[in-house]
Amino acid sequence: GQNIDQPTEMTATEGAIVQINCTYQTSGFNGLFWYQQHAGEAPTFLSYNVLDGLEEKGRFSSFLSRSKGYSYLLLKELQMKDSASYLCAPKGYGGATNKLIFGTGTLLAVQP
Amino acid sequence: DAGVTQSPTHLIKTRGQQVTLRCSPKSGHDTVSWYQQALGQGPQFIFQYYEEEERQRGNFPDRFSGHQFPNYSSELNVNALLLGDSALYLCASSLRGFGTEAFFGQGTRLTVV
Secondary structure (H helix, E strand, O other): OEEEEEEOOOEOOOOOOOEEEEEOOOOOOEEEEEEEEEOOOOEEEEEEEEOEEEEEEOOEEEEEEEEOOEEEEEEOOHHHHHEEEEEEEOOOOOOOOEEEEEOOOOEEEEEE | OOOEEEOOEEEOOOOOOOOOEEEEEEOOOOOOEEEEEEOOOOOOOEEEEEEEEEEHHHHHHHOEEEEEOOOEEEEEEEEEOOOOOEEEEEEEEEOOOOOOEEEEEEEEEEEEE
């Protein structure tokens, strides 16, 4: 089966650092994506990890441990515009390529 | 370079009616996936089209059907609409292959009354 677990909600302060964790179980593994979604808008791509380790892209970094079925998204120097839902999406093998399995997402509220 | 475009952006239908949603993929992409996103939930995979064929399907009834055209654009059809079909319908395009990201359209907000 397939299961993705993320915290439902998080709150952080502007300028701070926040880490959003994701644990997953999938039938086969072919990479993990993080997407950002503002209310009423489409998800936008943030990062992709296929190998273990940390991928850094500006204020955003994503970490993957395949053996632990674990990933996190790290957001630095938080800004008010970072208030959004963050979706962890592992991709499984076989069948459709780029079939992403989404969890319910983590709703991040950045406060002044 | 146009991204993924979907039409219409909003739609209101009556229970029992049928609806068709449309998606044009990002230039150069050949694969289209459809997702349903209910309020407060993550997107749920409906199905994926490549080379004009449905390649894989999620856990959705046969009332949900689709089509892909030779120009890679796609349609999602939903018959016998239920109130529970009210959701944001997202189209994602990608290039068939390993590790390529999926780009999402802005979605169609369907309300069934």
